[in-house]
Amino acid sequence: MKARARIRRMRQPWRFSWWWVLGGAVIALAGAAAIARQSLEQQRALFETDARIVHRLLSQQVVQHDAILATLALLQPAPAAPASPGKGSPEQRLPSLYPRILSVQRSDATTPWPDPALAEAERLSRQSGRAALAPLDLQSGRYRLVLAASPASYALTIDLQALVPWAEWPMAAETSAVRVELEHAGQHHVVQPGRLRTGTGSRFEFHKVVAAESQPFDVVATQTVGWRQWPWARMAVWMLAVATLLAAVRHLQRQRIARRRAEELLRLGQVARLNTLGELAAGMAHELNQPLTAVLANTQAAQRLLDDDPPELATARGAMAQAAAQARRAAEVVGRLRRAVERPDSGGQHQAVDAVEAVRRALYLLEPECQRRSVLPALEGTSALSVMADPVALDQVVHNLILNALQALEQVPPAQRRLTLTLRTVDGLGELTVTDSGPGIAPEVLPRLFEPFFSTREGGLGLGLSLCETLASGMGGALSAANAASGGAVFRLRLPLARAEA
Secondary structure: OOOEEEEOOOOOOOOOOHHHHHHHHHHHHHHHHHHHHHHHHHHHHHHHHHHHHHHHHHHHHHHHHHHHHHHHHHHOOOOOOOOOOOOOOHHHHHHHHOOOEEEEEEEOOOOOOOOHHHHHHHHHHHHHOOOEEOOOEHHHOEEEEEEOOOOOEEEEEEEOOOOOOHHHOOOOOOOOOOEEEEEEOOEEEEEEOOOOOOOOOEEEEEEEEOOOOOOOOEEEEEEEEOHHHOOHHHHHHHHHHHHHHHHHHHHHHHHHHHHHHHHHHHHHHHHHHHHHHHHHHHHHHHHHHHHHHHHHHHHHHHHHHHOOOOOOHHHHHHHHHHHHHHHHHHHHHHHHHHHHHOOOOOHHHOEEEEHHHHHHHHHHHOHHHHHHOOOOOEEEEEOOOEEEEOHHHHHHHHHHHHHHHHHHHOOOOHHHOOEEEEEEEEOOEEEEEEEEOOOOOOOOOHHHOOOOOOOOOOOOOOOHHHHHHHHHHHOOOEEEEEEOOOOOEEEEEEEEEOOOOO
């Protein structure tokens, strides 16, 4: 026994799918994320470039201090002719040449260091063979560098803020978001304050020690990129472009679906007109055949009676003969018309047809009609049902049954409109039941419902249901109608099952 599924809202390919919205959102967000990432990478590259320039400039400055101290040690007078330090000595003229050097101190055998910290730095310098730092206080904005030499040692007091070559500085110190500091032994000196932001965002950092062993200051550069620095304008343009593109694609798809629906409706309309013409011709032939037969019989009887009349009989016989000939000719013409428009035998065109897909195709074509009447069709029953039928004829019958149901639903309020289509197997036949919640079928109308030219709708030809019954019979099935117990009409189309299911 096949499993039966109840589908209240069919997920049909022509309906708008939220996958369009989800896919568009994913594409838009992915593109916006790529734009944001590219912008951050560009800002990081610019940050690192500026930080390396800062490191190079500061390294060049501090390396000069070692060279200055080495020059002072080489140029100092010999022990036999000591030179007393004064304003005219070479070392005392250094601050005028290098504004960052605040003072130069000298110590020899006769002039001890005024600060024990300088004496300790001199001892360390003799051990290492290079200049040494005196104990630091970076918060004061200066530091001292000592070089031990003979016969005299020298110490430089250096201003950290004046150490910065602002003329060559790659950033605007007042407005730049990059913070630059010098660090050593847990102490910090802020060279450039920058604008550090707390909270979420991306943080760029740069650490590198200056290229001078005697002054191992760590150059630390930091920048925080907050949400406000993201490329919101470019991201918005991208998302708008994606939305526009998806809207255009969706519009084109709607046009394509509408064109396909119109072509299918045109095809069904052409088939319906041909079938209706055949039904009409058959009805006309049936209606005209009886009076033509009576005319023929009467003219033949008159001809026999006139045979016994006296003179002028030849003329009467000729006239009656002509009437009989014309009657036969009319009968032949009607017969030829019927044979010309009579539907060919479709028995050879019967094949296995998926009834569920036929119903879905009909609902697809009638979707605008359903929306206009505020009707949501419900498809119930088996998920697959294969019957032996002519595909075009089956499409036309299902289309007409659903359209009739929609027209009947116009007579009840929108809130009461229900349309249910049920597919199942009954007594070895495939059955489609179309049930509506309309006013139903009047008892006096029900026996004549499938008669040709009988219609209860104003302007109707009365051939639709008659044609559907004829097509169903031609496919070896049957079409019946009744009133539902809960109100409304029920139409049942039964067709033979395909061999595999039978």
